[in-house]
Structures are given as C-alpha cells and as structure tokens.
Amino acid sequence: MSTNTKPILEVDQVKKYFPIKSSFLKRTISNVQAVENVSVDVLEGETLGVVGESGCGKSTFGRTILGLESLTDGSIKFRGEEIGGLSENQLKTYKKEMQMIFQDPYASLNPRQRIGDALEEAFIIHTKLNKKDRKERVKNLLVEVGLKEEHAERYPHEFSGGQRQRIGIARAISLNPSLIVCDEAVSALDVSVQAQIIQLLKQLQKSHQLTYLFISHDLGVVKHISDRVLVMYLGATAELAPSDRLFSNPLHPYTRALLSAIPRPVVGRKKDRIRLKGELPNAANYPSGCPFHTRCPLAHEQCRQERPEWREVKEGHYVACHEV
Amino acid sequence: MADSNTLTSEQVYANKKESKKEKMIVKTAKRLLKNKLAVFGLIIIIIQVILAVFAPLFATYDPIKQDLTNAELGIGSDGHWLGTDNYGRDVWSRIVFGARISLLVGIGSVGLGLLGGIALGLVSGYFKKLDGIIMRFVDLLFAFPGILLAMLIIAMLGTSLVNVVIAISIWSIPTCARIVRGSVLSIKKQEYILAMKSLGASNFRILVKHVLPNCTAPIIVFATMRMATAILSTAALSFLGLGAQPPTAEWGAMIAAGQDFMFTSPHLTIVPGIAIMLVVFAFNVVGDGLRDALDPNMDLDQ
Numbered sequence: 001m002s003t004n005t006k007p008i009l010e011v012d013q014v015k016k017y018f019p020i021k022s023s024f025l026k027r028t029i030s031n032v033q034a035v036e037n038v039s040v041d042v043l044e045g046e047t048l049g050v051v052g053e054s055g056c057g058k059s060t061f062g063r064t065i066l067g068l069e070s071l072t073d074g075s076i077k078f079r080g081e082e083i084g085g086l087s088e089n090q091l092k093t094y095k096k097e098m099q100m101i102f103q104d105p106y107a108s109l110n111p112r113q114r115i116g117d118a119l120e121e122a123f124i125i126h127t128k129l130n131k132k133d134r135k136e137r138v139k140n141l142l143v144e145v146g147l148k149e150e151h152a153e154r155y156p157h158e159f160s161g162g163q164r165q166r167i168g169i170a171r172a173i174s175l176n177p178s179l180i181v182c183d184e185a186v187s188a189l190d191v192s193v194q195a196q197i198i199q200l201l202k203q204l205q206k207s208h209q210l211t212y213l214f215i216s217h218d219l220g221v222v223k224h225i226s227d228r229v230l231v232m233y234l235g236a237t238a239e240l241a242p243s244d245r246l247f248s249n250p251l252h253p254y255t256r257a258l259l260s261a262i263p264r265p266v267v268g269r270k271k272d273r274i275r276l277k278g279e280l281p282n283a284a285n286y287p288s289g290c291p292f293h294t295r296c297p298l299a300h301e302q303c304r305q306e307r308p309e310w311r312e313v314k315e316g317h318y319v320a321c322h323e324v
Numbered sequence: 325m326a327d328s329n330t331l332t333s334e335q336v337y338a339n340k341k342e343s344k345k346e347k348m349i350v351k352t353a354k355r356l357l358k359n360k361l362a363v364f365g366l367i368i369i370i371i372q373v374i375l376a377v378f379a380p381l382f383a384t385y386d387p388i389k390q391d392l393t394n395a396e397l398g399i400g401s402d403g404h405w406l407g408t409d410n411y412g413r414d415v416w417s418r419i420v421f422g423a424r425i426s427l428l429v430g431i432g433s434v435g436l437g438l439l440g441g442i443a444l445g446l447v448s449g450y451f452k453k454l455d456g457i458i459m460r461f462v463d464l465l466f467a468f469p470g471i472l473l474a475m476l477i478i479a480m481l482g483t484s485l486v487n488v489v490i491a492i493s494i495w496s497i498p499t500c501a502r503i504v505r506g507s508v509l510s511i512k513k514q515e516y517i518l519a520m521k522s523l524g525a526s527n528f529r530i531l532v533k534h535v536l537p538n539c540t541a542p543i544i545v546f547a548t549m550r551m552a553t554a555i556l557s558t559a560a561l562s563f564l565g566l567g568a569q570p571p572t573a574e575w576g577a578m579i580a581a582g583q584d585f586m587f588t589s590p591h592l593t594i595v596p597g598i599a600i601m602l603v604v605f606a607f608n609v610v611g612d613g614l615r616d617a618l619d620p621n622m623d624l625d626q
Contacts, residue, residue: 125523171523175523
C-alpha cells in the first residue's frame with residue numbers, strides 16, 4: 001500500500017435511493033435502495049477494488065461519488081471538503097480532479113466525433129489553452145496511452161475495443177485528475193486485451209499519482225490490481241480488507257461464497273464450493289436486518305431483525321456480520 | 325514489454341477496418357442510389373431546383389405578361405408548347421416561375437419548422453422538467469387539423485406568401501418536436517453523454533455537440549417528407565385564395581384560375597396539377613429512400 005495514508009475521499013453513510021413513482025399522481029410509492037449506507041475511506045494513491053454481483057449497486061456507488069447521480073443521504077468529502085449535494089456548477093472544479101473510465105468502450109465515445117475532437121473537449125471546457133496547444137496536448141495523450149498521433153483524425157468505429165478503451169483512459173487522464181473511478185473498465189474486453197489495459201492503468205497510476213476506485217465483478221482482476229477490496233452486497237458494504245488478507249482469510253459469509261466461486265485450475269480435487277440459494281433480493285423491497293440473511297447459510301434470528309454493525313475486527317479489516 | 329507487441333496486432337485489426345472505411349454521407353448516398361424509385365424522385369427534384377434557380381433562362385415569356393390575342397391556346401401551340409391561359413399568359417413560363425415559389429416556400433417553411441421543432445424537441449427530450457409543459461403545448465397544436473391551423477394563422481396575419489410560410493412552419497413544429505424528442509430520449513441515456521457530464525460539459529454543449537449530431541438521420545427524413553407536404557399545402561392555400569395572389573405564377577393559384585375553363589381548356593388545371601403531383605411524389609419517394617438508406621439494419625438487396 002502507499003505510504004501516504006491520508007484519505008483522498010471520505011465516504012460516510014452514503015445512500016442512493018431511486019424513487020418508484022405512481023403513474024398518475026407521481027407520489028413516491030417506494031424506493032429502490034441502490035446504495036445503502038456505504039462508508040469507506042479511499043486513501044491517496046491506492047487502488048480500492050469494489051466487487052459484488054450484478055445489480056449490487058457498485059456502479060451506482062461510483063457514479064454517486066462523481067456527482068453523476070444525486071446523493072440521497074450521507075456525506076462525500078474530497079480532500080476534506082464536502083462535495084455531496086453540490087450543484088452542477090459548484091462541482092465543476094472537482095470534476096477536474098475526479099474522472100471516470102466507462103465499461104463499454106463502444107458506447108462511451110460519440111460515434112460522430114473524431115477522437116482528437118473528443119479528447120480536445122476536456123481542454124475546451126476546463127482550460128484556456130489555444131487551439132494549437134490543445135492539439136499538442138491531445139497528441140501527447142494519445143501517445144501516452146499507447147496510440148499514435150495520427151489516430152486523432154479517426155472516428156471511433158475505426159478502432160478495436162482495446163484501442164477504444166485506451167481512448168477512454170486518455171480522456172479520463174486528460175485533466176490530470178487525482179481520482180479515477182474505473183467502472184468495469186476491462187470487463188468488456190477479451191482477456192489478452194484486459195491484461196494490456198490493466199498494465200496501462202498501473203503505469204499511469206505510477207506516473208500520474210492516481211488513486212483508483214476499481215469497480216468490477218471479476219475477482220481475478222480485482223485481486224491483481226487492488227490494494228484493498230470492498231465487497232458489496234445489495235447496495236450495502238459486507239467486507240473491506242487489504243487485498244491479500246481478504247482473499248486468504250475472508251470473514252463475511254458472502255465473501256466466502258463469492259471467493260469459492262472463482263474457478264481454480266486444479267484437476268481431480270473438487271473444491272467445497274459454497275452455493276448460495278435463491279436470487280439476489282429486490283432492492284425495491286429491501287430485506288430487514290442483515291441484507292444477506294435471505295441467502296446466508298449462517299443466518300439466525302438476530303440477522304433477520306437487526307442490521308449488523310460495520311465494525312473493524314482487525315486492523316484495516318472491516319466486516320458487517322453478526323457471526324464474526 | 326508486452327504492450328508494444330500487442331499494439332501492432334491491434335493496429336493490424338484497425339487497418340483491416342480502414343479498407344472498409346467509408347464516409348457516412350458516401351455510404352448513405354450509395355445506398356440511396358440502389359433504390360430506383362428514389363433515383364427517379366431525385367431526378368425530378370434536381371430538375372425542379374434547376375428550373376427554379378434559372379427560371380428566367382427557361383421561361384420563354386414573361387409569366388405575367390398578358391396577350392389577349394393568344395388566349396386559351398392548347399398544348400402544342402406554336403411558340404407556347406404548353407399553351408396559354410385565359411389572359412394569354414404562357415403556361416410553361418408560369419410553371420417554371422411557379423417551381424421557384426414552391427421551392428422557396430417549401431424550404432422556408434420546412435426550415436423554420438425544423439428550427440422551432442428541433443429546439444423544442446431537444447429541450448423537452450433533455451430536460452425532464454420542461455418535457456411535460458412542452459409536450460402538452462405540442463399536443464395542443466396537434467389538436468388542430470393542419471390546413472385549418474394554417475388558415476387560422478393566415479386569417480390572423482393576412483394573405484401573403486410570407487404568411488403561408490409562417491403558417492406551414494408552425495404546423496410543422498409539433499411533428500418535428502416529437503421526432504427529435506424521441507431520438508433525444510434514447511441518445512441521452514448513452515454512455516458518451518454520461519462521459520461528457522463527468523467531464524463537466526455544460527448542457528448546451530452536450531445538446532449541440534453530442535445529442536444533435538446523433539439524431540440527424542430522422543431529421544433529414546422528416547425534412548424531405550415535409551417538403552412534399554409543404555409544397556402541397558402551399559398549393560392548397562393558394563387554390564383557396566389564401567396564399568399567392570394573382571397575377572403571381574403559383575401552381576395552386578393557377579389551378580384555381582383555370583377551374584372556370586375546365587371544359588374549354590383543361591390543360592390550365594391539368595398541367596399545374598401534374599407539376600404539383602410530380603414534385604410531391606418526388607419528395608415522398610426520396611424521403612422513403614433516405615429512411616431506408618439511413619437505417620443500417622435495412623437490407624436493401626431484398
């Protein structure tokens with residue numbers, strides 16, 4: 001982990017609800033509790049992996065941090081300053097500092113815009129550079145992410161998925177941000193390209209002193225890139241620990257089930273896989289008590305009644321479970 | 325490092341794609357030209373444009389000059405190949421100058437209609453709060469039958485061709501607004517819009533540089549089809565005496581003037597009628613062709 005342990009981002013009890021409205025009077029009937037009470041500090045220079053199954057609120061969490069989704073409740077502090085609930089205009093200065101790499105490299109680039117123009121736009125919005133300087137910066141960016149200067153003249157459809165993702169990365173680093181949210185940044189790529197992109201992300205982290213919030217459902221990738229890993233289940237935090245400790249000694253029953261699902265290249269020996277029963281509960285009808293009690297093999301009465309506390313069990317190892 | 329090796333393989337892939345690379349416009353044009361009906365329509369439109377632009381060159385006579393000694397000559401008469409009307413004015417020359425008016429009114433009203441429709445559509449599609457209000461206003465406009473709305477507007481503003489343009493453009497706004505709104509609704513959910521938001525781009529920038537360029541296809545198709553309707557409506561309004569006033573050479577007005585002589589000189593109504601029909605038909609088939617050509621999922625070989 002980085003020696004500098006000052007948090008760059010302090011997320012405290014963040015909630016993001018999407019209201020379900022009645023069709024006629026637009027009254028809120030209930031809420032989809034996409035992010036439910038997430039508290040975590042992201043340290044300067046680290047890579048915090050966020051894992052969980054589809055629909056567990058990882059992406060919504062990432063977007064809420066960047067202000068792309070409005071905050072329902074809680075506080076988000078960037079370098080000690082509150083940014084939760086700021087208006088679009090007030091957020092503009094922070095947007096330079098926090099960027100995002102998107103999941104789908106095909107959907108995240110405007111098909112009618114040349115790559116050069118797309119990358120230039122960040123400079124038009126945030127700097128007062130003249131056209132020549134902007135073009136120069138775009139060329140440097142392209143080279144930095146492993147593309148060529150002349151690619152600036154091309155349209156997105158002329159690139160492969162891996163190249164497009166490099167363009168997405170170039171756009172994210174163009175304003176020299178300090179925090180980048182990688183929302184499933186490599187999930188849409190095939191495995192060989194994945195490795196290159198991860199390599200590039202690691203390189204850039206060193207050269208630009210970046211902090212990553214690396215959202216993924218791919219445990220292998222997360223294990224490889226993360227310093228610490230946050231496990232989310234149904235919008236809530238289940239476990240947070242340094243990467244090696246989480247993978248060697250998971251405490252939360254959900255984490256254990258998740259890790260036992262990683263395929264292992266061992267012939268002949270059947271791993272005792274923990275199979276979870278049932279489906280992910282509907283976030284619009286949030287379970288009482290511990291959100292995991294409906295599927296947990298260890299659940300008992302207390303789990304059904306009481307929400308487990310988010311507590312530190314060992315140094316740097318947080319877990320929300322009555323059984324630990 | 326592994327990076328440099330694999331990059332070349334990515335480049336090979338990109339180069340392969342490059343050979344297939346074609347500009348969007350060229351591709352659409354090629355697809356359009358496969359459609360024979362659309363090509364036919366395109367030829368008629370081009371002829372109309374040429375006639376309209378160079379009207380004084382093609383017209384053999386002054387379109388409003390009367391020559392009562394040669395009144396009501398039939399088709400194929402000496403010097404007047406489409407004959408003359410009841411005042412002895414050359415029908416061919418009047419058709420040529422009429423082409424100019426239809427085209428101008430068509431372009432003017434569709435242009436104004438697009439301007440209003442696109443603005444309303446973009447705003448209502450993008451800003452959820454304004455959507456309800458704008459769409460109810462659009463519904464209100466929809467409640468009037470088109471020609472009635474146009475007549476109402478002309479009744480308020482007075483009869484002239486400029487007012488016809490205004491009337492028809494107002495009537496084009498609601499349809500255009502709905503089409504644009506629909507496209508905006510789907511485009512604004514795209515990840516590249518979110519990416520621009522996370523860069524801190526203003527709403528105006530996102531709308532103009534990212535949303536609008538991606539909904540041009542339906543707008544182009546709408547504009548072409550609407551040209552046909554606009555030309556037809558201009559003729560209809562002029563026929564009713566609400567548009568072009570005599571002695572202006574306008575196709576609808578020509579039919580209106582000719583209807584009293586339908587039995588003695590039927591060409592006075594038939595010739596401008598055919599002109600209107602051809603042009604409206606042309607814009608419609610080209611619009612249809614464009615819609616197919618701009619839709620990448622359409623298989624044109626079937």
